[in-house]
Structure formats: structure tokens, C-alpha cells
Amino acid sequence: MRVVILAEDLYEEMELWYPYFRLREENIQVVIAGTGGKKTYTGKNGYPVTVDADTTSIKAADFQGMIVPGGYAPDKLRRYPEILQFVREMDEEGKLVASICHGPWVFISAGIMHGRRATAFYAIKDDLINAGALYLDAEVIVDGNLITSRKPDDLPVFCREVIAFLKSIDHGTEH
Numbered sequence: 001m002r003v004v005i006l007a008e009d010l011y012e013e014m015e016l017w018y019p020y021f022r023l024r025e026e027n028i029q030v031v032i033a034g035t036g037g038k039k040t041y042t043g044k045n046g047y048p049v050t051v052d053a054d055t056t057s058i059k060a061a062d063f064q065g066m067i068v069p070g071g072y073a074p075d076k077l078r079r080y081p082e083i084l085q086f087v088r089e090m091d092e093e094g095k096l097v098a099s100i101c102h103g104p105w106v107f108i109s110a111g112i113m114h115g116r117r118a119t120a121f122y123a124i125k126d127d128l129i130n131a132g133a134l135y136l137d138a139e140v141i142v143d144g145n146l147i148t149s150r151k152p153d154d155l156p157v158f159c160r161e162v163i164a165f166l167k168s169i170d171h172g173t174e175h
Contacts (some may be wrong), residue, residue, distance in 0.1 A: 104133075
């Protein structure tokens with residue numbers, strides 16, 4: 001079982017590191033991928049993350065899920081065509097596409113939000129609605145393979161749902 005977490009400068013530290021360690025506790029291999037050009041990215045509060053891969057080298061076939069942390073990193077991540085294509089492929093294959101806070105910006109730019117139920121940080125509520133999503137203000141929203149949450153306070157329930165989804169596909173059961 002492999003999951004990729006996307007990283008860029010100004011990522012929200014809690015929203016990257018909390019899922020990273022929770023997934024590792026469940027014996028899920030986690031790859032952190034950055035947009036290239038450097039190996040280390042700096043979070044909103046100055047905490048660095050060293051990436052394992054470049055987003056140009058990741059393939060949907062190699063992963064069962066992906067997570068987009070929030071902060072301001074998603075605004076940078078959504079500018080890369082290879083990331084948007086990766087998101088579309090993961091979603092089309094029914095694999096986990098999860099995000100928290102401003103993370104849904106990447107999914108909006110990938111064009112996968114129309115007709116979906118989702119939540120996010122309230123500041124991007126209008127972006128989700130304008131992309132055709134049904135915005136709900138809740139700790140976590142699970143819409144098939146799409147899992148979204150609002151903020152760091154929601155991380156426990158977000159990670160619980162992410163792990164439950166991954167275990168369901170690992171065991172061949174529906175979530």
C-alpha cells in the first residue's frame with residue numbers, strides 16, 4: 001500500500017506531518033513528492049520537509065492514494081500540468097484523493113469537483129461552489145474516493161477516514 005503526499009513551499013505543517021506519521025503507523029508506505037528543482041520545501045511556520053520524489057516521476061499506477069495538505073502550497077501545486085493529470089488519473093481509477101484546508105484548490109484545477117460533495121477551509125468555499133461542488137461545513141466529507149476536511153483541528157477524523165478507505169481497498173471491500 002503506497003500513498004503520496006504532495007509538498008510545496010508554504011505547506012501547512014500539521015496537515016502534512018500528521019497524516020504522514022498516522023499512515024506510517026498503519027504500515028502504509030508514504031512518499032512525499034515535490035514539484036522539482038529542490039529537495040527541501042519550507043512550511044508556513046518554517047518547518048522543512050525533504051521530498052522523496054519529483055512530481056514529474058510519480059505515476060498513478062504506483063499508488064493507492066494521494067493527499068494534498070493545505071496552507072498556501074496548493075496554490076502552487078495546481079500550476080503544474082503533471083500534478084493535475086496525476087489527480088485526474090487517481091480519481092478516474094477510484095483511488096484515494098484526499099485533501100484538507102486549501103488542498104481542494106488542486107482538485108478544482110484538475111476538474112474533478114463537479115457534482116461532488118466536499119468541505120475545505122471556509123475561505124475557498126466559493127471556489128468549490130463555482131467548480132460545481134456541493135460545499136458542506138463539516139469535519140470530514142467522504143464522497144466515494146474523495147475525502148476532504150477543513151483545518152488542522154479535523155485531522156483526527158480526516159486520518160481515520162483516509163485509513164478506513166485505504167484498508168477497504170486493501171481488503172477489497174467498499175468504503
